[in-house]
Amino acid sequence: MSAPVLEAIAVTKDYRLGKQPIPVLRGIDLAVQPGEKLALLGTSGAGKSTLLHVLGLLDAPTTGEIRYDGERVDQRSVAERARLRHRQIGFVFQFYHLIPELTALQNVMLSGMMATSVLQYWGVRKAAKAAAIAMLEKVGLGHRLHHRPAELSGGERQRVAIARALVAEPRVILADEPTGNLDSQTANGVVELMFSIQRERGLAFVLVTHDENLARRCDRIVRLRDGAVVT
Amino acid sequence: MEEIVHALLGLQVGLTTAIALLLVVGLLLFKLLQAGSVLIAGPKYAQFLAIRYLLTRPINLVGMLGITVGVWALVVVVSLFSGVLSVLEGHLHAATGDCVATGVPPWAPWPKLDAALRDDANVAATAPRLLHYGLLVRPGHRPPPLPLPGRGALHGGDQPFLFVLGVDPAAEAEVTGFRQWLHDPAIPPELRAPDASNPLAPRDGLPTVLVGLQRMQREGLRVGDRVVWTTARLVPDSQGNATPEKLQVELVVGGAFKSAHGGFDGNNVFLALDTMRGQLAADDAQSVQEIVVRLHDAGDAALLATAERLQRALHRATERMDRGYGTVMTWREKNANFLASVEHQRGLLKIVLIVIMVIAAFLMLATLSMMVTEKTGDIGILTAMGGTPRGVTSVFLACGIVITLVGTGVGLATGCLTAVYLEEVRQAVRWATGVDLFPLDVYNLDRVPYSIEPLWLLQVTLAALAVGFLVSFLPARRASRQDPLVSLRGI
Numbered sequence A: 001m002s003a004p005v006l007e008a009i010a011v012t013k014d015y016r017l018g019k020q021p022i023p024v025l026r027g028i029d030l031a032v033q034p035g036e037k038l039a040l041l042g043t044s045g046a047g048k049s050t051l052l053h054v055l056g057l058l059d060a061p062t063t064g065e066i067r068y069d070g071e072r073v074d075q076r077s078v079a080e081r082a083r084l085r086h087r088q089i090g091f092v093f094q095f096y097h098l099i100p101e102l103t104a105l106q107n108v109m110l111s112g113m114m115a116t117s118v119l120q121y122w123g124v125r126k127a128a129k130a131a132a133i134a135m136l137e138k139v140g141l142g143h144r145l146h147h148r149p150a151e152l153s154g155g156e157r158q159r160v161a162i163a164r165a166l167v168a169e170p171r172v173i174l175a176d177e178p179t180g181n182l183d184s185q186t187a188n189g190v191v192e193l194m195f196s197i198q199r200e201r202g203l204a205f206v207l208v209t210h211d212e213n214l215a216r217r218c219d220r221i222v223r224l225r226d227g228a229v230v231t
Numbered sequence B: 001m002e003e004i005v006h007a008l009l010g011l012q013v014g015l016t017t018a019i020a021l022l023l024v025v026g027l028l029l030f031k032l033l034q035a036g037s038v039l040i041a042g043p044k045y046a047q048f049l050a051i052r053y054l055l056t057r058p059i060n061l062v063g064m065l066g067i068t069v070g071v072w073a074l075v076v077v078v079s080l081f082s083g084v085l086s087v088l089e090g091h092l093h094a095a096t097g098d099c100v101a102t103g104v105p106p107w108a109p110w111p112k113l114d115a116a117l118r119d120d121a122n123v124a125a126t127a128p129r130l131l132h133y134g135l136l137v138r139p140g141h142r143p144p145p146l147p148l149p150g151r152g153a154l155h156g157g158d159q160p161f162l163f164v165l166g167v168d169p170a171a172e173a174e175v176t177g178f179r180q181w182l183h184d185p186a187i188p189p190e191l192r193a194p195d196a197s198n199p200l201a202p203r204d205g206l207p208t209v210l211v212g213l214q215r216m217q218r219e220g221l222r223v224g225d226r227v228v229w230t231t232a233r234l235v236p237d238s239q240g241n242a243t244p245e246k247l248q249v250e251l252v253v254g255g256a257f258k259s260a261h262g263g264f265d266g267n268n269v270f271l272a273l274d275t276m277r278g279q280l281a282a283d284d285a286q287s288v289q290e291i292v293v294r295l296h297d298a299g300d301a302a303l304l305a306t307a308e309r310l311q312r313a314l315h316r317a318t319e320r321m322d323r324g325y326g327t328v329m330t331w332r333e334k335n336a337n338f339l340a341s342v343e344h345q346r347g348l349l350k351i352v353l354i355v356i357m358v359i360a361a362f363l364m365l366a367t368l369s370m371m372v373t374e375k376t377g378d379i380g381i382l383t384a385m386g387g388t389p390r391g392v393t394s395v396f397l398a399c400g401i402v403i404t405l406v407g408t409g410v411g412l413a414t415g416c417l418t419a420v421y422l423e424e425v426r427q428a429v430r431w432a433t434g435v436d437l438f439p440l441d442v443y444n445l446d447r448v449p450y451s452i453e454p455l456w457l458l459q460v461t462l463a464a465l466a467v468g469f470l471v472s473f474l475p476a477r478r479a480s481r482q483d484p485l486v487s488l489r490g491i
Helices: A048-055 A078-088 A104-113 A118-138 A154-167 A184-201 A212-216 B002-036 B044-056 B060-096 B110-118 B169-175 B178-182 B213-219 B262-267 B273-280 B300-317 B336-374 B376-384 B389-420 B422-433 B454-480 B484-490
Strands: A006-017 A020-032 A037-041 A063-068 A089-093 A172-176 A204-209 A220-225 B099-102 B123-137 B161-167 B208-212 B226-236 B242-257 B268-272 B290-295 B327-330
Touching: A006 A048, A020 A048, A037 A048, A037 A212, A048 A172, A048 A204, A078 A089, A078 B389, A089 A154, A089 B376, A104 A118, A104 A154, A104 B044, A118 A154, A118 B044, A154 A184, A172 A184, A184 A204, A204 A212, B044 B376, B044 B389, B060 B262, B060 B336, B060 B389, B060 B422, B060 B454, B099 B300, B110 B123, B110 B290, B110 B300, B123 B169, B123 B273, B161 B169, B161 B273, B169 B178, B169 B290, B178 B242, B208 B213, B208 B262, B213 B242, B213 B262, B242 B273, B262 B268, B268 B273, B290 B300, B300 B327, B336 B376, B336 B389, B336 B454, B376 B389, B376 B484, B389 B422, B389 B454
Parallel strands: A037 A204, A037 A220, A089 A172, A172 A204, B161 B268, B208 B242
Antiparallel strands: A006 A020, A006 A063, B099 B290, B099 B327, B123 B161, B123 B226, B123 B290, B208 B268, B226 B242
C-alpha cells in the first residue's frame, strides 16, 4: 500500500456559540490513498462538509493535523495554504459556484489565472485557453464554451465546475454533494464523468454525500455521526 | 549671535517641514504606484475579474461618472479662472507699468525725481502723472445715474464718479499701453483721436479729455463735444488751513481709448498733465503725484530688487528733515487687493469643487460596497481555487482603480477640451438657451479666456487618484475579511 496523499490525524473542530464551544468534529483520523475514491457518508449535521473544508485547508482544525504527502500543512501561512489548494486540490460544490459574469470557458480559464501575475499570464495565455477548451470538451461542453452559467442547465453547470476543478491538474478532488442539486439521470451522468476522469488520472477523490447508493460506488465508505467516524 | 541662532532655527524648521512634506508626498506616491501596480503586477484573475465585473455592472458607471464630473469641473473652472486672472494681470500690468511711485510730495520737482529714478540701470522709461477726481457732465445734462447694484470696479462706463489722470502723452506711451489704447481696432473711426501723435493737444482753445470707449458710447459722446469737469481743489486760507473750493473746467472730448481692462476704461479719463497742473497746482509747476516706470528686465526677481532700489532713490530725492517720502510698488503690489480677490474666488471654487469630488468618491464607495456584498459567493470560490485574502482584495481594488483611472482620465481629457473650446460652448449655450454663462463685456474680452496649468492638472490627478484609491481600498479590505466558508454555504 502506497503512502497516503492526504491525512487527517486526530482532527477536532469546535465552533463557538457565545462562550460555549460546540464540537463539530471529534478526533477524526482519516487517510486517503492516491487513486482512491472515498465517500464520507452521514446525515445532515454529521460534520461531513466541515471535515471536507478542513481537509481542503479552507478551515483550520481546532486540534489535530492535516498532512499532504506526509507533510503537515494546516499550520502553514495563509499564502502557502492557498498555493497548496491551487496546486493539489480541486473543489466541486453542490451549488456549482460558477461566476455568473463569466462564460463557461472563462470560468474554467480562471483556474489558470490564480497563481500567475498579469505579466506571467501573458506568456501562457494561449496554452491556458487551449487547456480550458480541451477540459470543457472532455466534459462534453465543447459546444457551450461561450455560454454564461444562466444559459446552462444544472448538469451543464456542474460539468463546468468539474472542468474548473480539474484543469489545474490537482491530485485530490474534494466534492461536496456534487449531485445534490441534480435530477437522478443528470446526477448519474455527472458521477460517471467524475469517476471516469478520476480513474484516468489516478486522482484521490473524497466525496461527501448522504446518498447511500452513490457512496457504494466508491472504493471505501467512511460513516460520520455527530462528528465522529463510526465505521 | 542671536540672529545667527534665529536663522539656524528657522533653517531647521524649514528643513524639517520640507523633509516631512517630502516623506508624506513620497509615501502617497508610493502607495498610489503600489495600488496601481495591481493592474499590471497583481494576480491575473484580479484584473480579469475586475474588468468583467465592471463591464457587466453598469451601476459602477455612476461612480466613474462622479469622478469624471468632479475632475472635469476642477479642470474647467480653474482653467477659466486662471485664464481670467492671467488676462486681468496683463491688463493691470499694461495700465500700471512695471513699477509705480505713489504719494510723491508736492515739493519734489519732477526733473529731480526723474533723474533719481533713471539713475537706476534697469529703468528704461518713466512717465509723470497727476491724479484727481470729479464728475464729467455734458452742459445741460445731469450726471449719469449711480451704477446698478452688483456692478463694481470690473465694469466700465457706468460709474458717474471718475478718476482723472493727468499725463504727458509721449512719456506715458513709453511706459504703459497708452498708445495701443488709442489705436484699438474696436474704436470706430469717428471716435478716434484725430491726432494720435498728440491726442491731448487743446482744441478750439479748450483742454482735451480722452474718455473710455464704453462710456463715450453709453453717453453718446462725439469727438469735439464739450463737457464740464466738476471737482474741488484745496486752497490754503489765511491761517494756512486748506479749504475745498469748487472747480469747474470746460473740456472738449478729444477721442476714445480702450485698454483691455473695462474697469480701467470706465473709471478713468485722461487730461494733459499741464492742464491738470494749471487747474490744481498752479504754484507747483513741476510737481507730480505718481510716476510710472518701465524696466528693461521686469522678471520677478529683477522687479522686486529694482523696486527696492527705486524706493531708496525716491526717499533720497524727497528727503526733508531726515525723512523720505513716497512709496514705490511693483505693478503686482499696486493691484494686490484686486488680484487677491480674484485669486480668493478661485480658491473658494477649488474648495467647493473638491467637495464635489469627495461626494463622487462616496458614490463610488457605495457602489463598490454593494458589489462586495453581492459577490460574497465569488469570494468563497476564489478562496477555494487558491486565492489569498490579498488576491481577493486585489479584485475589488482593481475595480476601484479602473473606475478611478478611467474617471480621472476622461475627466482630464474632457476638462481640457472644454476649457480650450469654452468660447464655443458659451456661444452654443447662448444660442440654445439664451443664457450667457460668461458675459465677455464684464471683462472687456473678445473670447472666454483659459489657462491650463500643468501643475494644477497634476494636483487634480493626484487628488482624484488618492481619493479614488482610498475609497476603493475600504470595500476591498472588507471583501478580503469575508469568511469563505460563510459564502460557500450561503448559496
